Amino acid sequence: MEEPAGAPEPAPHFAAHFSPIACDRLSPRPSSARLHPARRTIVLIAAVAVAFLTLTAGPGRADTLAKVRKAGRLVYGSDKEGGGPYAYPDPKAPREVTGFEVELMNALAKDLGVRADFSQGPWDRLLKVLDTGRIDVVVNGYEWTESRSREYLATRPYYVYQLQLMAPRGGTIRSWADIERPNPRKRRWRIGVLSSSAADAFARGAGEANVEVLSFDGATDAMTAVRNGQIDATLQDLPAALYYRDRFPSLELAGPPVGHGYYVIFLRKDDKPLRQELDRAIGRLVESGSLRSLYERYGLWNDAQDELAGWTGTKFVTTGSGPPRGLSMLWQYRTLLFDAALMTILLSVTSMPLAMAIGLFIALGRLYGPRFLRMILSAYVELLRGTPLMLQLFVLFYLLKLPPLVAGIGGLAINYSAYEAEIYRAGLQAIPAGQMEAALALGMSRWMALRRVIVPQAVRIVIPPVTNDFIALFKDTSVCSAITLVELTKQYSILGNSTGGWIEFAIATAVLYMAMSIPLSWFSRWSERRLDAAAAKGGALT
Template identity: 40%
Template sequence: MCLPTFAQEPSTEQPRGLAAVKARGELLWGADAQGGAPYVFQDPMDPNRLIGFEVDLAEALAAKLGVRARTVLGPWDSLLGLLARGDFDVAMNGIEVAEEKKRICDLSRPYYVAAEKLTVRRGDKNAPHTLTQARGRPVGTLPGSLAERILRREGAFAKTYEGGQEEIYQDLKLGRTDAVLLDEPATRYYGAIEPELEVVPGTFGEVRYAVAVRKDEDSLREAIDTALVELAREGTLRAIYERWGLWNQETAELLGDPDPSPRGVPEQYEAWRIAVGKAPPFLDRVRDRYPATLALFARGAVMTLGVSLLAMALAVAVGVVLALMRVFGPRPLRWLAAGYIEVVRGTPLLVQLTLVYFGLPQLGLRLDPLPAGVLTLGLNYAAAEAENYRAGLSSVPAGQQEAAKVLGLTRWQTLRHVVMPQAARISLPPMTNDFIALLKDSSLVSLVTLTELTRTYLNLANAMRDHLGLGLVVASIYLLIGLPFAHLARTVEARLGQHLKGVAR
């Protein structure tokens, strides 16, 4: 980027790349804590902080740049899309060096090399021990990974998981897949430690990790490259990898280190093994472990409730307008309202959110995560609300409107004093039910880097390897949030029943 000289007019262009990082004083880096150890994950002993070898690496890189590191969480398979739209400066979460990724972003020099490892059930005589034997059989892996491409190339049925590495190995233990093919770090932390599983000797490919940077931000990429070289020369990279039990011969060759043998004790790896060892009884976890997660769950619940309330307010306002257009508007407006309702109800909410968050920037309209999530949920539920209100409006007998006209009331006065109060009584119960459904659908906003209640649960469950107990905790929280609105629905329905009692049918 060309900076203005003192003889030029001051530039109003926003700083980009390294200049933006320096001006902000922070290196925003994208990652996915749901994937689990050893990359980026919640500390099982202190869930309120993120740890992982890439957390250590991000802090070391930021220190070399003279700034702080701050993590922005998002889905792993969407990190490059989030990077491209400017949600963070770099992405670093096992980002593989691959040609298809270079079409989306620029990549730094590699900072780690790992083998692809095959894991099978111990003692399974029919388990595949080669990729040829895996042909046509279900093998678990991560979506968009080199391992998935290898499996598909060899003719295996690549079963991909959105929920993280823990679920992949759990399905192998349960017999839902015949093997798992993943990078060596994931294999070491989730496959090798399981007594029921064994890692097949040998390697089945090699993957290199790099830092992803937006296109045309060469200054930042070059600064990252320089920092990686310095960290390697100083021995910082080796120290990080050894702490996490990840130092290997391939990475030693990459960094030009003549000693491929690990030194000392991998304290972070051993601490993780102890933390996620055999789970204590459920009541002990309720007393000792789960209270430490309540602050995170509270933040997730506040995000869920806030997004839901804002989205529902938008849905109600737009839904009323659509219902009035469809019932009382002229024919073109009725067609427009009907078309909107059918299109929105006929397309998935996830597709709509993706279009708003990733598609609109291509047209020059870039929304921040919270407005994008609220807008998409609100406009989606507006279609359902419109139909609720249309049913309520249609339930008012036409004779009452005619009587109001005879009494000299205008159309607006008729709607306000005669039609709307009666329609509201009919529409309130289904509207309340829609809000409870919206509370659960709000989990989709995790796609746009908002960490709500469900995403918090998945991050913690994969880090603590406790899906059942934490699942009961988060289910209870959802129940507590929804109960007041369910009670409201029952109260309105009861009053409505009394109101309609004795009315001629």
């Protein structure tokens, strides 16, 4: 239910990139810098593995229930970006948060004799935030699953959810039964779901060969894609579908709800006393009818909620020991990781050459073009540098309705072209003015002099900073998950949520990113040495 935070913008200042070339000549490198590249790679990978393993060994925590009562507040993690009816900004007081889960937590905290404090966090990372100790519990439409129950404690359910299909009004999809049949358009049905949710798991399992599941970071993002005609339908938790159906009048609830499960409050494994008190508080709300009154106010009460009365907990049964861990887990999911890595490579190697080409023409236009063109290109650079990459991707995907891959490649290329333009502009300005004068004196036109004399020299100068930006681009492809592209970081999040193997997949993801970026680092250092040698000889590269 969240829009992941935007990736940090690269800062390709020319001087910062170019200064090592001169500094290498002024001072000798220490012997440690002369490690063989393969050994450096091994050392880096080992360091990453040690760092992640160290982070898992957190200090012991005191009794959370005692801490909550002493502090007089119960801090719960939620994501108001996911929207209603769970937790969302109060229209009457935008700085405040409202929603049925907000009211639920206020009632539970009151039963404990404390107040409830909302803590914002990304939906698919709330359980990891819980591990840090910054919050006491997680409540945000989190479904009970076996994998989560192996890592965390769960209270008794406070809501029995179902899944609702939403499709274009009057279209060919009238219920989930239509999804189970082949698409008459001779392609798979494109179904949008909230990433790492129960709807995600249900669609992948029940749809089988007829469904292509596209993961979104927010419920309304998937609904918008259906309205735009980019996907065929979306499968949502029933509360979200009921809440947002009026905002999307072109969509309808297609057929009866499907699936069945429970919303629970998650706690850390050692917080059994707090879990026990919350279970009692939920039970009292059920018995008194207060919970039903709350759900009726939000239009969420249905016959499925009768299951909350007399809950014994016998339905929460964890079978077996779960999926294999360690190397066995990585081997089992290796194809998913490699496919995601290939998507990352595809996005990078297609968007960066475009960014370099666009950036070069922008730099030439700003330095040698007419005044009106310089003004337009300057505005282009400032606009792209001054707005987030994620916002630019949203414009391409949701407003211009481009296919996800086209929007991803185009968004990265356009965004990085502004930074590459500044690098090329600095490189062009570094060429002595006498070079252009000499070329013109030999009878060359200005554009011929640029093509044959100025630009080739500038390109050689900017190789190191451009290579650095290429490396940064590999990581920035993670932002493309906001438009349904499953690249490496997104796949890591999906597998971590579904299996609980956060550490294993984090290490594997880091290793794959390093395997993609280290060859570029070697190329950058090789090009710097070539530039050093050329500068020492006082001539151009051969």
